[in-house]
Amino acid sequence: MEQPQRLCKGGAQAVVNLQPNSSISVAYHPLFGPHNDLILLELDEKLLPDVLHQRVSLRGQPDEDAVLCTQSKTYAIKFVGTSNSVFLIPPSDESALHENARDSNEKDHDQQDVASVIKVAPGNMELVEVAPRLDKLKMLLSENPYKSDEVFEVDELEGMEKNKISLFKWDDLTDRVQASDDELRSGLHSLSAVEIDGYWRIVDEKYMDMILNMLLHNSVLNDWSLYALNENEVVGVLESDGFPPKLALHCLQNYGSKVDKGVGNSCIWSLDEKRLCVHFAREILRRGKMKMESFMEEWTQKIPEGIQASFDMLEGEVLTERLGVEMWVRAFSLSSLPSSPAERFSMLFRERPKWEWKDLQPYIKDLRVPGLSSEGLLLKYTRRTQPTLDAEPVFSAR
Amino acid sequence: MQIRVKCSCGQGNCPEWAIVELQGMVEAQPSFKGQLQNLEIGQLCRPSAQENYTFTVGYHELTGSKVPLKKPLLVLKKMSHMEADQSSDLKSSRVELEVIGIIRHRILFKTRPKALISRPQPVVKERVSVQGSIVPNQLA
Numbered sequence: 001m002e003q004p005q006r007l008c009k010g011g012a013q014a015v016v017n018l019q020p021n022s023s024i025s026v027a028y029h030p031l032f033g034p035h036n037d038l039i040l041l042e043l044d045e046k047l048l049p050d051v052l053h054q055r056v057s058l059r060g061q062p063d064e065d066a067v068l069c070t071q072s073k074t075y076a077i078k079f080v081g082t083s084n085s086v087f088l089i090p091p092s093d094e095s096a097l098h099e100n101a102r103d104s105n106e107k108d109h110d111q112q113d114v115a116s117v118i119k120v121a122p123g124n125m126e127l128v129e130v131a132p133r134l135d136k137l138k139m140l141l142s143e144n145p146y147k148s149d150e151v152f153e154v155d156e157l158e159g160m161e162k163n164k165i166s167l168f169k170w171d172d173l174t175d176r177v178q179a180s181d182d183e184l185r186s187g188l189h190s191l192s193a194v195e196i197d198g199y200w201r202i203v204d205e206k207y208m209d210m211i212l213n214m215l216l217h218n219s220v221l222n223d224w225s226l227y228a229l230n231e232n233e234v235v236g237v238l239e240s241d242g243f244p245p246k247l248a249l250h251c252l253q254n255y256g257s258k259v260d261k262g263v264g265n266s267c268i269w270s271l272d273e274k275r276l277c278v279h280f281a282r283e284i285l286r287r288g289k290m291k292m293e294s295f296m297e298e299w300t301q302k303i304p305e306g307i308q309a310s311f312d313m314l315e316g317e318v319l320t321e322r323l324g325v326e327m328w329v330r331a332f333s334l335s336s337l338p339s340s341p342a343e344r345f346s347m348l349f350r351e352r353p354k355w356e357w358k359d360l361q362p363y364i365k366d367l368r369v370p371g372l373s374s375e376g377l378l379l380k381y382t383r384r385t386q387p388t389l390d391a392e393p394v395f396s397a398r
Numbered sequence: 399m400q401i402r403v404k405c406s407c408g409q410g411n412c413p414e415w416a417i418v419e420l421q422g423m424v425e426a427q428p429s430f431k432g433q434l435q436n437l438e439i440g441q442l443c444r445p446s447a448q449e450n451y452t453f454t455v456g457y458h459e460l461t462g463s464k465v466p467l468k469k470p471l472l473v474l475k476k477m478s479h480m481e482a483d484q485s486s487d488l489k490s491s492r493v494e495l496e497v498i499g500i501i502r503h504r505i506l507f508k509t510r511p512k513a514l515i516s517r518p519q520p521v522v523k524e525r526v527s528v529q530g531s532i533v534p535n536q537l538a
Binding site: 011012013015016018019020021022023024025026027028029030031032036037038039040041042043044045048051052053054056057058059060061062066068083084085086087088089090091115117121124174175 | 399400401402403404405407412413414415416417418419420421422423424434435436437438439440441442443444445446447448451453467469470471472473474475476477495497499501503504505
């Protein structure tokens, strides 16, 4: 430890390497005490390189239970107490060894190895892999979505100052969100967040709708194929329509994927049919629930020419229910649901007390709990009833 | 808040710490309460080439063995660095955890103590308690 002491001679090395037919005295260290700043952390061997190469950190706000994050995973930290007496013996430090060497030259008669106990450990910390706490990310970014009016108010200092309050840079997010870097990145991706002027933002849906409609409008005007959009061309035209290039590009990323490096330095993008169809269904159902027939009519009308919409695409986005003879449809989006299983199921059963498997499955298939299978999840959070053997099983709250 | 876990020892060079673990408590004689520093607890002995050990505390002997830990334990030390905040007078402290050691084995004594000599003993108060008669270390 800090102060070289004669008692340090021997230390942990002497205990670990105690030779046959020999003994060592175990004593309280001159600095013996509670030493609450010394923590024992039990660690999987496979995580050791991450820790030793300084790739892990603890994340959490003062009011949250800290988690440990590696590059790709998140672990809850649990304290496991013990009723045993765990004597913790540090290695003797080198200066102490030298001192002892000198001492023993002077008077070698009373020299005996001593292992000194610095503290009695009350237990140790354990790591349990957990799902990243990404709901908070959604909450933080939803506080201040990027809206169309922001495009015009960049010069208004006052407005900026006010809005900065709920704007987050990458480091602000790692400070606040209990997720590893990789999980945070994929969380930002699944929220369709975009980095604008260094801040991570989600874009207001109405504004996204404006950009997308403008893009589709332009593709008709300019005779572009939705499956081969030239990035530079699209971004250029949208910019002349008043949309920032970053947002135009974000629109391509959100509703399409890069297919080709393309010609020159421009990329070629292909729009994704399903994502387009889902977008328009959401836009229509924003107004509330609709009769199936009128929904289908309006939906197919809105969808750009050449794209075939099928109702299956809306899995995890809408619920249908029969009221009398009519079939009704309304928005119920997976992305609006919490990601923790307990909260997810409670939300689902508040929505509907009874679920058939085919309806339920789209809303729970993304749930991943380390160490629990999807059957285990169902057992834990639902009650399964099957009136007759050939009937569809029905799931209700436990 | 983010707390970095630092390590200055690098892989393979992490100093190894040791654990001697026994069931129950070691109690010092009342005259030493609160003054445990430098007191000898007992003698740890490895009587043979096998990984069996005895731990003699006062007039009692424990028998145990060296057990490799299923998962290693890291010894972390909480470090607070006071930082003078330029923008204000407030001093904020930044906490870091530093890896200062690793533990891969413990010497575990899970048996009840055996009396070494027969002589009138005071009644042992707790069943699991190892009544340690600790003598002050000669060197202290």
